[in-house]
Amino acid sequence: MAMGEHMLTVRDYDLAATLDSGQAFRWQRQGTAWTGVIDRCWVRLEAVPGGIRAQTAVPMTDWQWLRDYLQSEVDLATVWRTFPADPPMLAAMAACPGLRLLRQDPWECLVSFMLSATKQIVQIRQIIARLCERHGTVVAVPGGAPPAHAFPKAGQLAALSEAQLRDCKMGFRAPNVLAAARRVEAGEFDLERLRTLPLAAAREELMRLAGVGGKIADCVLLFAYGFNGAFPVDVWIKKALQELYFPRRRAPDKRLQRFAASHFGEHGGYAQQYLFHYMRTRKPPGGGGRKAG
DNA sequence: TACCAGGAGAGCG
């Protein structure tokens, strides 16, 4: 069967770190390659000298959708220049220079992070995998590849019962996901309109959804809409800011929030991803620590 | 076993 194949020319791109850094939850490693589904399209990606090799199940004439998702046309050096040049930030950048932000679909990103509340990343992946397998549309895959599914559209989830969602192990998050799906499907909540709003207004709008507070809203603004000023503060970032920037006094959440919003510049959310990845992957001090992920 | 996880929201002082 005819596949699509393309070579993305890009430097400063750590594909593995980017796809496995807790911003997207559907990518699966297969040796040196990664397979996933973007919109309704199965994709296989592999880092090669000079860039990224991409394969799809069906031939493609235009690959802009993939460059958009991977944000491969972003000049990282320009982003780095806006980061504060303090020791913690330099260490986080040195630990993973090719880490990037993706540009994901807003609906998938919103639901994914609604499901992330008090869950470990491995568990978030499991819930989403179950949700897609049971309720997402089957997509074309190359011969020999395991079956794959698109992320369920709002309309598909809106038609389900709360019990069906709970069967995907999402627990107390189920009614919130269902309510969001029904509001989006009814056209009462317009995810596309958020693109036209300034950051603060888009954030307020997202937080009107039950189960979406400031942290989840910031994740969606950053990972789906490209508001690079959005700075999600989760338990890892709290730990990072506390240990790296306030080492000898306990800083209350409020103070950490203010620091996060003011210290990291116009691409603060990007800086946040470097700190997040740094904290999750660095060797635990003193040994005997747990491994993240 | 006990604790915790890329939280949110309500109740209370």
Place this chain on the structure above:
DNA sequence: CGCTCTCATGGT
């Protein structure tokens, strides 16, 4: 404003 509790589930 602050703190505390609950929600559901499973990894370590």
